[in-house]
Amino acid sequence: MAGIVTNPRTSKKHAVKPHLSEPGIVKYVLIGIALLFLSLIVLLPMAAVLVEGFRKGWEAYLSALTHPDAMSALRLTLITALIAVPLNTIFGLAAAWAITKFKFRGKNLLVTLIDLPFAVSPVVSGLIYVLLFGAQGLLGPWLDKHDIDIIFATPGIVIATMFVTFPFVARELIPLMETQGVTDEEAAVSLGAKGWRVFFKVTLPNIKWGLLYGMILCNARAMGEFGAVSVVSGHIRGETNTLPLHIEILYNEYQFSAAFAVASLLMVLAVVTLIIKSVLEGRMSEESR
Amino acid sequence: MTRFRKKERILPGFSITLGFTILYLSLIVLIPLAALAIKSADLSAAQWWKTVSDPRVVASYRLSLTTAFVAAAVNFVFGLLLAWVLVRYEFPGKRIIDGLIDLPFALPTAVAGIALTTIYAPKGWVGSLLEPLGIKVAYTPIGITIALIFIGIPFVVRTVQPVLQDLESDMEEAAVMLGSYRLRIFFKIILPDLIPPLLTGFALAFARGIGEYGSVVFISGNMPMKTEIAPLLIITKLEQYQYAQAAAVAVVLLLISFALLLVINILQRWSNRRLRTVKGA
Numbered sequence: 001m002a003g004i005v006t007n008p009r010t011s012k013k014h015a016v017k018p019h020l021s022e023p024g025i026v027k028y029v030l031i032g033i034a035l036l037f038l039s040l041i042v043l044l045p046m047a048a049v050l051v052e053g054f055r056k057g058w059e060a061y062l063s064a065l066t067h068p069d070a071m072s073a074l075r076l077t078l079i080t081a082l083i084a085v086p087l088n089t090i091f092g093l094a095a096a097w098a099i100t101k102f103k104f105r106g107k108n109l110l111v112t113l114i115d116l117p118f119a120v121s122p123v124v125s126g127l128i129y130v131l132l133f134g135a136q137g138l139l140g141p142w143l144d145k146h147d148i149d150i151i152f153a154t155p156g157i158v159i160a161t162m163f164v165t166f167p168f169v170a171r172e173l174i175p176l177m178e179t180q181g182v183t184d185e186e187a188a189v190s191l192g193a194k195g196w197r198v199f200f201k202v203t204l205p206n207i208k209w210g211l212l213y214g215m216i217l218c219n220a221r222a223m224g225e226f227g228a229v230s231v232v233s234g235h236i237r238g239e240t241n242t243l244p245l246h247i248e249i250l251y252n253e254y255q256f257s258a259a260f261a262v263a264s265l266l267m268v269l270a271v272v273t274l275i276i277k278s279v280l281e282g283r284m285s286e287e288s289r
Numbered sequence: 290m291t292r293f294r295k296k297e298r299i300l301p302g303f304s305i306t307l308g309f310t311i312l313y314l315s316l317i318v319l320i321p322l323a324a325l326a327i328k329s330a331d332l333s334a335a336q337w338w339k340t341v342s343d344p345r346v347v348a349s350y351r352l353s354l355t356t357a358f359v360a361a362a363v364n365f366v367f368g369l370l371l372a373w374v375l376v377r378y379e380f381p382g383k384r385i386i387d388g389l390i391d392l393p394f395a396l397p398t399a400v401a402g403i404a405l406t407t408i409y410a411p412k413g414w415v416g417s418l419l420e421p422l423g424i425k426v427a428y429t430p431i432g433i434t435i436a437l438i439f440i441g442i443p444f445v446v447r448t449v450q451p452v453l454q455d456l457e458s459d460m461e462e463a464a465v466m467l468g469s470y471r472l473r474i475f476f477k478i479i480l481p482d483l484i485p486p487l488l489t490g491f492a493l494a495f496a497r498g499i500g501e502y503g504s505v506v507f508i509s510g511n512m513p514m515k516t517e518i519a520p521l522l523i524i525t526k527l528e529q530y531q532y533a534q535a536a537a538v539a540v541v542l543l544l545i546s547f548a549l550l551l552v553i554n555i556l557q558r559w560s561n562r563r564l565r566t567v568k569g570a
Contacts, residue, residue, distance in 0.1 A: 020461050022471055027378055034374040035386070037367045041439050042392050044414060045404035052407060091313045098307040101300050110310070112554075116318055119546045121500025122398075123520035124539045127527065128321040131328040136532050138324050162317055186299050195301040217394070224397025226503035231524060244399040244503070251403050251507065260407075263400040270395035274388050277395075 092169025126231025152234030357498030368445025398503025428510030441494030
C-alpha cells in the first residue's frame with residue numbers, strides 16, 4: 001500500500017469546452033462545497049495551530065520553543081532524521097538499481113515487501129521492536145547482559161523511524177528508473193565507463209529530482225512520526241522525547257499554548273515540505289517532456 | 290529465466306545492490322515482523338483466542354473498522370468532488386488548494402490530532418456551533434471519524450485526479466451530440482472510468498485509517514468499549530506488560546491490513562488495465 005500517492009505530474013491544461021461543462025451555477029456550488037469541506041478538515045486545523053500557539057503572546061510562544069525540554073526534543077528529532085533519511089536513501093538507491101536495471105526471479109515479491117511498512121499500523125511498527133529488543137523481548141536478555149539500551153533510548157527511536165520511512169525513497173525511484181530503462185547506462189558501459197562513474201555521471205543526473213522528492217517526503221515523516229516512536233521511546237523528558245512526543249506531553253499537561261507553539265514549528269516543516277515538493281514536481285514534469 | 294543469466298547483465302552492481310537490499314530489508318522489516326509472530330506464539334491457541342475474542346478487544350476492532358470505513362466512504366464522495374473541481378474548473382487560489390490536499394501526508398499526526406480536537410471540542414470553533422444541536426464530536430466515534438477523514442482525503446484525491454486528467458473527451462463529445470444531458474453523461478460515461486481509482490483510493494484510505502493512531506488518540510477520549518481504537522489497546526496492553534497479548538491483538542490488525550493490501554493490488558491492476566483499454570480503444 002502506498003503511504004504516499006504520487007502527485008499527477010502531467011499537469012496538462014484541460015481546455016474546458018463549454019458544451020462539456022456544467023452550467024455556471026452548478027460549477028460554483030460544487031467549488032463551494034469542495035472548499036467548505038477542505039476548510040473544515042484542513043484549513044481550520046492549520047489556523048487553530050497558529051491561533052492557539054500565539055494565544056499567550058510572542059514571549060510565551062518563544063519561551064515554549066526555547067524551553068530546554070523542547071530544545072532537547074528538537075535535537076533528538078534532528079538526529080533521528082539525520083540517521084534515518086540517509087540510510088533509507090542509500091537503501092532506496094540500491095533497491096531501485098537492482099530492481100530496475102536487472103531481471104531476476106522474485107522481483108515482484110521484493111517490490112511488495114518493500115511496500116510492507118506502509119501497510120503496518122505505526123503502533124505495530126513500534127511494537128515489533130519492543131518485542132525484539134525490549135526487556136522481555138527475544139533479544140532482551142542478551143542486550144541486557146551486554147549493557148546495550150535500544151528500547152526507551154535513542155537507537156530504538158531511530159530504528160522505529162527507519163521502519164516507518166523505509167519505502168519512501170525506493171517507492172519514488174523504482175517507477176522513475178523503470179521508465180528511464182537501461183539504454184543510457186549501457187551506452188556508458190560500452191564506452192568504457194566503470195560502475196560508480198556510470199551511476200554518478202549517467203543515472204544520478206536523470207533521477208536527481210525524483211531522489212530529492214523521495215528524501216523530502218521521507219524527512220517529513222521521519223521528523224513527524226508519532227505512533228511508532230511513542231511505543232519505543234519511554235517518554236523520558238529531556239532524553240527520549242522527539243518533538244511530536246513533546247507536544248503530546250505538553251498537551252496532556254494542559255499547557256495548550258506551549259503544545260501548539262511547538263506544533264506550529266512542525267506545521268512550518270510540513271508547509272515547507274509541500275512547497276519544495278511542488279517545486280520538484282514542476283522540475284520533473286518539465287524534464288519528462 | 291536462464292537466458293537472463295549473467296551474459297545479459299551488462300551493467301555492474303547487481304549482486305551488491307540486491308544483496309544490500311535484501312540484507313537491509315531483512316534487518317529492518319522482516320526479522321522484526323517475525324518477532325511479532327514468534328512472540329504472539331507464546332500464547333497457546335486457547336489463550337490466543339481468549340485474547341482476541343475478549344469483548345474489549347472485539348469492541349476496539351469494530352470501532353477501528355467502522356470509523357475507518359465511514360471516513361473512507363466520506364472521502365470517496367468528497368475526494369471525487371475535490372478531484373473534479375481541481376481538474377475541470379479554474380478558480381483563484383486553485384494551485385494552493387491543490388497543494389493543501391497533501392497537507393495530511395506532510396503534517397505530523399500529533400499536530401493534526403491536537404488541532405482537530407481543539408476545533409471540534411465542545412468549546413471549540415466548530416464544536417461550539419454543534420453543541421446546541423446536541424451533536425458531540427470530540428471524544429465520540431464521530432470525532433475519530435473526522436480525524437480519519439483528514440488522514441484519508443489525499444489518498445482518494447491523488448488516485449482519482451490523474452485518471453480524470455487523462456480522460457479523453459471524445460466519448461463525452463459523442464454523448465453530447467447524441468443529445469444526452471450532463472448528469473446522465475457523468476453517471477453513464479465519466480463515472481464508470483473513475484470507479485477503479487475511486488475504489489483504490491477508498492481502500493488506501495480505509496487501510497490507513499484502521500491503523501492510524503496519532504491523529505485519533507487525542508480526539509477519541511479513549512474510553513474502553515466506547516472510543517478505544519485497536520492501536521491504542523495494543524499500547525495499553527504493552528503498558529501492562531502483557532507483551533504476548535499485545536502481539537496477538539497486533540497480529541489480527543496486521544492480517545486485516547495485509548488482506549486490504551491484497552485487495553488494493555488487485556484494484557490497482559484492474560484500474561491500470563481498464564485505463565489502458567480505454568486509451569487503446
